[in-house]
Amino acid sequence: MGIPSYERRRAEIVNQTELLVASLDDADLGLQVPSIPDWTLNQLLRHLGHAHRWAGTMLRERLPEIDFSRNRAQQLSSYVGEKPSDLIPWLREGATSLAEVLGEVDQEEMIAPLGGFPGPRVWSRRMTHETVIHRWDAFDALGVPYSLDPEIAQDTLREWTGLAVPYAFQRWPSETAPLAGSGTVHLHATDVEAEFVVDLTGSAPVVREGHEKASVAVRGPVVDLVLAVYRRRPVDGLEVFGDRALLDLVLDRIRF
Template sequence: MGIPGYERRRAEIVHQTELLVSSLTDADLGIQVPSIPDWTLNQLLRHLGHAHRWADTMLRERLPEIDFSRNEAQRVSSYVGETPSVLVPWLREGAASLAEVLGEVDPEEMIAPVDGFPGPRVWSRRMTHETVIHRWDALNALGLPFTLDPEIAQDTLREWTGLALPYAFQRWPAETAPLAGTGTVHLHATDVEAEFVIDFSGQAPVVREGHEKASVAVRGPVVDVLLTVYRRRPVEGLEVFGDRELLDLVLDRVRF
């Protein structure tokens, strides 16, 4: 199973958004989101829609660097009392517009680049998995089942190792400092070909794909593994071999 390509990710932003909004019929958007307790479902949906629009704006204006001042995704406290009839069309519109502009730009163009990588490619992937994780947040809040295509799931896990993990070390150095010089963590999906070894022996984590012996190994279905590293579900139910204290430290200190 390969890594989803650019066109697949463009389509997936719309698809994942549609799966999300289809679960909102008659939903009470004022309920708390257990995985993000500071937000209501209303605010979570506004967060996601604003994230789509932020990426869209940077790509449409072909900004040479990321403009964080335009990101409204964290400023959602004022959104209360909204209904699905208001938010569903708004979410669909934002996802469709983002997919549209991703189809209009060159995937290799250095628009709003991330760590030296072309922005269109990075943002197509980032917004796909942003939508995946927040769809889970919403369905979990509503008590509804969550399923995810295995090809997308393994890419969500891969993106966590390549983007969320190093970001956590850059953004919260004091929190992640205790991990430096510890050991290795092996993430092993049992239902798809997705294995990652995270090496914490240096000052910053190094990720390798493949199977190798590690200080601690975590095995289970890919969706369960990715939800665990995203701190959406407990590690219980997964197979854990080796240094459980190291695993617990990683899950406690690495957030995104």
């Protein structure tokens, strides 16, 4: 299964947001979000909308580097008692604006680059999968059935291996230090052609796509693999072969 195009990701930011807001008409935004227990549904939605706006602002202003001071996605304490009618148009506006600016810039332009990669290309993927995961958080809180297109799901898994893993090593070196030299982890989707190996045998992680023997292998439907690596569901119920302790350590120390 191929990697979604830049245009597909632009469209998917809006599509995933539309799927999210379609479930919010009569929602109680004061619900706690089980997967992020410090947040209410109200705060989760504000987090996502601010993330869209932050990425859009950096791209629109063509910032030469990421400006974390403009990110309001963690400043959530004031959001209490809002209504879906307040948030639905606000969420749509942020997603649409981000998709528009992604269409106005060259995807290879070095605007707000992340990990040495051009910002438009990276943020189109990052905000697609930010929305994918937080839509699951909201649906889980609301008890709404969740589904995800297989092409998008395998790209969510690809992003976790290729961006979340090295980012965690860079951002939280003391937490990830026990992983250096530990072994290899193979993630194998059973319903789509998606296999990734995270090689932790050196001082820094290396990711490869494809099938190979590893210290521990995890097999299951691609959406379940995505939810497991993002710590949204337990590994129980997936097929695990090999060093389960290594898998547990990786999932405990890699966060994104």
